Amino acid sequence: SQQGEEDPQALSIQEGENATMNCSYKTSINNLQWYRQNSGRGLVHLILIRSNEREKHSGRLRVTLDTSKKSSSLLITASRAADTASYFCATHRGSTLGRLYFGRGTQLTVWP
């Protein structure tokens, strides 16, 4: 079963604009991770935020986590056409080790 739900399901923006994607989850978590997937192939890990963190930055990426609302957001600033991909949030549920629970993803399209 899915743990997270991303919204929007699809997002279309122009180069240079910021893209914000949201993720909600249902159970307690240890950490939340964001992954990127190009053209239905393998996923690439972008960033991890722990449950005791509220915000984290990595290059043009900014992730926030609100455990009281069981939600996270991924912000990509100054987007580029190369950022076009699907973005997934994933969590370890409670004390469960190893397996990740993924949402259905947000399809981001950045137009040049």
Added chain:
Amino acid sequence: GAGVSQSPSNKVTEKGKDVELRCDPISGHTALYWYRQSLGQGLEFLIYFQGNSAPDKSGLPSDRFSAERTGGSVSTLTIQRTQQEDSAVYLCASSFTSGRSSEQFFGPGTRLTVL
């Protein structure tokens, strides 16, 4: 190789046939995971191996699905008597440990089409 590799990259089979999908994890990674992804969907967990521990098979959708990991390295996912609903991309991932903070490194996937 530096990353997780999977073979074949594409597999087309007829309903009722058995298929084997292979995953070569990153050398030294103790944890290995199989997921599948249907068109436009998120990833569905199938099975995970951690070292010599018994695998977590809780995600396998039916007894037609099985997986093994030989020598703590290469893994094979077998689907017997394939059905059309088995069509999906099967993704393998590995990580250093199964710790809750471990990043998972994914292979490029095997696209399975059952006719």
